Amino acid sequence: MIPRLTLDLFLTTADSRQSLAALARHGALARCTVRSHDGGLAAAAAHYAATPTPPVLVVEDEGGDDLSARLDRLAEVCDPASRVLLIGGVNDIHVYRRLRERGVSDYLPRPVSAEHVLEAIRALFHDTQAAPRGKTLAVWGARGGVGASTLAQNLAWTASRHLREPVIYLDLDLAFGTSLLSFNLDAKQTAADALANPERLDEVLLERYLIEYDEHLRVLAAPGDPAGASSPSLEGVERLLDLARRLSALVVLDLPHHWCGWTRHLLTQADELVLVATPDLPNLREVKTLRETLEPLRGATAAPRLVLNRMDAYRKTQLAAKDFVANAGLAPALTLPFDPLLFGDAANRGQMLGECAKSHRVPQALAQFAAQLTGKAPDAGKSAWSVAGVLQWLKA
Ligand SMILES: Nc1ncnc2c1ncn2[C@@H]1O[C@H](COP(=O)(O)OP(=O)(O)O)[C@@H](O)[C@H]1O
Ligand SMILES: [Mg+2]
CATH class of the missing domain: 3.40.50.2300 (Response regulator)
Incomplete structure (x- = not known):
């Protein structure tokens, strides 16, 4: 076959x-x-x-x-x-x-x-x-609520349009994942079902569990029900990921903010790791700790990419990018503004940012970032938001 x-x-x-x-x-x-x-x-x-x-x-x-x-x-x-x-x-x-x-x-x-x-x-x-295996992109929020899932969903969507190949978004926040709401989907089976009996899982079964969002993007949703979500095994998560990689060019992993064996394994093994943080002290400390913990495991060449999100929500007290560079040892690869109207509108509609506001600079910057993560970036340097954002920050 x-x-x-x-x-x-x-x-x-x-x-x-x-x-x-x-x-x-x-x-x-x-x-x-x-x-x-x-x-x-x-x-x-x-x-x-x-x-x-x-x-x-x-x-x-x-x-x-x-x-x-x-x-x-x-x-x-x-x-x-x-x-x-x-x-x-x-x-x-x-x-x-x-x-x-x-x-x-x-x-x-x-x-x-x-x-x-x-x-x-x-x-x-x-x-x-x-058989070819897709690449893996793990997304981790330095703390809860920083926008990691929102970014994971939008990166999966925009990467699938860039690649024009199958992309799978795995919502592994079994207890509190919001992917059904974010993509406005209904699911009969979820990641919790897939991980409950991983030995039964094969490509055919996984195909049935995946929900088609559009031509290129499929979603394995989380039940969003803490009662039904038991902790998966490392072997189960590995099996699910291997099967998803056989069915796609890219697997985006939305991880819960929970440090345990399988999350550490995925953070270590993912081809690309995106850390999402907001510009404050607790986030800075988590980024630093995580970078230091993961560096010996991932190697220096597979450094995580930092996204600073919700910029200017607390303009007077927020930390500057240079603080992240100096103290956490990571320069932001992308900075995104706090924009409750844009993000709130997308959330209410159950759509991705690029669907609600195609020409807005945030989805454009995300598209460029996804292209960098998945291979060839179109029009490098053209979408100035991320670059200008970083420069502006470095001067701050
Ligand atoms: N840049 C932003 N500006 C405004 N709201 C945002 C931004 N990024 C994320 N949000 C909102 O923050 C909330 C939490 O996001 P979520 O992705 O669930 O966080 P996490 O997965 O890190 O816990 C969501 O309502 C989302 O729409
Ligand atoms: Mg989340």
């Missing part, structure tokens, strides 16, 4: 386009998203300069002298974990070997059929352990 993944096609010849037209509707790819683009290797290299690469690319070489140079240009912008299947006009074992050495997963000489391509994809993932 071919796992759920996104597949991009770059085809140059009419023959290949015709032969592979049926691929998108093929039953073997029922769980996959197939996207067709114009052009071959050069077009793919140009496209991925600004866009994250999906797990599988099927690219047809347009021909010409320097195939190696064209491949190198693609390799420069392609995530190393992405698999490239190359279609070309040469049927020669030496060429095949050279391409494999350059990182091409398989080479398919023309003419190709949908079956050839499917066979090559099956070979990539014949072992379920080889």
